[in-house]
Amino acid sequence: MKKYAIREDNSLGREYLENKSPLRNDFQRDRDRIIHSSAFRRLMYKTQVFVNHEGDMFRTRLTHSLEVSQISRGMARSLELNEDLSETIALAHDLGHTPFGHAGQDVLNKCMKGHGGFEHNYQSLRVVDKLEKRYVNFNGLNLTFESREGILKHCSKKNATLLGKVGERFLNKTHPSLEAQIVDIADSIAYNIHDLEDGYRSGILSISKLKQLDFFVENYNYLKNHLDFNEVNEKVSVHETLRRMMFILINDVTENSKKLISESNIETISDVRSHITTLINFSEPVQNFLNDCRIFLRINLYEHPRVSKMTSNAQRIIVDLFNYYDENFEALPSDYKIYEKKFRSIADFLSGMTDRFANEMHKSLK
Ligand code: MG
Numbered sequence: 001m002k003k004y005a006i007r008e009d010n011s012l013g014r015e016y017l018e019n020k021s022p023l024r025n026d027f028q029r030d031r032d033r034i035i036h037s038s039a040f041r042r043l044m045y046k047t048q049v050f051v052n053h054e055g056d057m058f059r060t061r062l063t064h065s066l067e068v069s070q071i072s073r074g075m076a077r078s079l080e081l082n083e084d085l086s087e088t089i090a091l092a093h094d095l096g097h098t099p100f101g102h103a104g105q106d107v108l109n110k111c112m113k114g115h116g117g118f119e120h121n122y123q124s125l126r127v128v129d130k131l132e133k134r135y136v137n138f139n140g141l142n143l144t145f146e147s148r149e150g151i152l153k154h155c156s157k158k159n160a161t162l163l164g165k166v167g168e169r170f171l172n173k174t175h176p177s178l179e180a181q182i183v184d185i186a187d188s189i190a191y192n193i194h195d196l197e198d199g200y201r202s203g204i205l206s207i208s209k210l211k212q213l214d215f216f217v218e219n220y221n222y223l224k225n226h227l228d229f230n231e232v233n234e235k236v237s238v239h240e241t242l243r244r245m246m247f248i249l250i251n252d253v254t255e256n257s258k259k260l261i262s263e264s265n266i267e268t269i270s271d272v273r274s275h276i277t278t279l280i281n282f283s284e285p286v287q288n289f290l291n292d293c294r295i296f297l298r299i300n301l302y303e304h305p306r307v308s309k310m311t312s313n314a315q316r317i318i319v320d321l322f323n324y325y326d327e328n329f330e331a332l333p334s335d336y337k338i339y340e341k342k343f344r345s346i347a348d349f350l351s352g353m354t355d356r357f358a359n360e361m362h363k364s365l366k
Contacts, residue, residue, distance in 0.1 A: 004266050005081040006177045012145035012165070016138045026144050027084035031091060033141040037134070039095045039127045045354030046094075047101040049195055049307065050202060058198045061094045064190060068093065071186035071250060075280075076179055078254050079261070085179040086186075088143075089150030093183055096123025098351040099358040100314030102302075107315040108347060111322040115343035122159050123351055125152045125166070131348055133335065150180030174273045178261075181280035189249045192293040197242050199301040207234055210241075213296045215289040219244045252286040317362045321350055324365055 001007060008026050021029050034040055043062035050058040059067075069090035076086040097120050098104030109118040125148060129140040143151075148166050160167035169176060196216075199205035210216045220241045223229065229237050257280045264279055266272055272279065282290065301307060325332050325346045336349040353361070 001082060002080045004178065004261075004269055004272050006085050006146045006179055006269060007082065010269055014142050014144055016142050018142065025084060027082060027088050027147065030141070030143045030147040031084065031088040033143065034088060034092045034095070034128070037095070037127075037132045037141065039132060039352065040091070042352065042354050043094060043097075045356050046097055046099055047104075047355050048191070049101060049198060049301065050310075057201060059194050061097055064194065065091055065094055067190040067194065068183065068186045071189055072179075072183045075182045075186060075250065075254050075257075079178065079182070079257060081182065082177075082179050085146055085150070085177070086182050088147050089180055089183045090186060092124060092128060092143075092147065092151050093153065093187060094120075094124065095127045095151075096120045096125070096351060098318070099353045099355045100310070100318070103311035103314040104318055104351075104358075107318045108322070108350060111319060112343060112347050115341065115347075116159075117156070118347050118351065119154070119156060119159065120351075121151070121153045122155055123347075125163075126348070127352075131352070146177055146179070149176045150183055153180075153184055169273070175275060175278050176273070177269060178257075178272055178280055181278050185253050185280050185282075188290065189246060189253070192290060192297065193242055193246045193249070195297050195301060196245075196293065197239070199297070200238055202306075204301055204304050204306060207238055209300060210238065213292060215245060215292055216241060219248070249282070249286065249290065253280065253282045256281060256283045256286075317358055318350060320362060320365065321353075321358065322346060325349065 006027075011026060014026075020026075024032065040062075043065055044060055046061040048059040048061055048064050069087050072086040072090040073083050076083040098108050098118075105118065105120050112118040127140075128143050128148065128151060131139075132141050133139055135142065145166065149169075152163070152166055155163070155167060155170045157170060160170035168174070175181065196205065196210065200207070200210065211220065220237070223237070223240050223244060227240065232240075260279045260281060264271075264275055266275060266279070281287070326343075329337075329342060329346075332345060332349055336345045350358070
């Protein structure tokens, strides 16, 4: 591993001191704690874009997290960084997501207006710091500082001031470890490519629609000239193209980051944190391709009537459940009531629900 990678001997450690594991390093141990958590299992029934009942073939937050973890590990290995830490952060990065994808998060944030708001990254940290209850000596999973730092990808200044050391970088504008920066990028690679694939599978994005995206066309044409697309069906040609797009994204960010790191002359983890920019980044042309994907997906998939119908159903469910627990706070499970404020407890409970559970609760209210 490079000198500026995170290792056990330069880690800032855990809040509650624990004996070392004889079998695993600290970051492998963090990963195992995440995999054994109940929030992790619930990712299986949380939406990425398509609601669970729309089909068994679409991504869920669980399969998304596994994809992010594989991409992150490959990049960390190639850059000689701490693969275990990147894997850990990736598996935990979406633990705080509400049911019903971004629609759920946006509406819960609206419900929480005036009560501190709702941010899913902050909630992911809250899950591993407080809400998981499996140990006698502490609440949460008592993860290392570096895992927690990576999980808190974004944070408002207001919340950052409440978090102590792990919130400091949002106030003094420094950066997290390279292992965390990798996960941030791997997340965007994973969801852009898999949302194109799920969009195609759902029938919302046809191949002629996909061909409106330059990045797609360029790679489709390249493969058409190099493989015999006449011999394969359309579906395989789309998958081959998306696969190649993913390869280009991962390869570009890895090679470009190697260059950025070597030009930066960083030597230690504190050099990484205080460097003027992040060091895990795409080259400019490929960054532009990714931005195009994002815009394309927003216009053609996320705002498509079939997806927005699901979005408005989801919003109604969250609002109704929020109002119900506001008026009937005694009905909230006691595990969730022990924290600081009523509305925060409601948000903790609602955001932990799976799509399926939220749907069933909603039906039972009527
Ligand atoms: Mg994600």
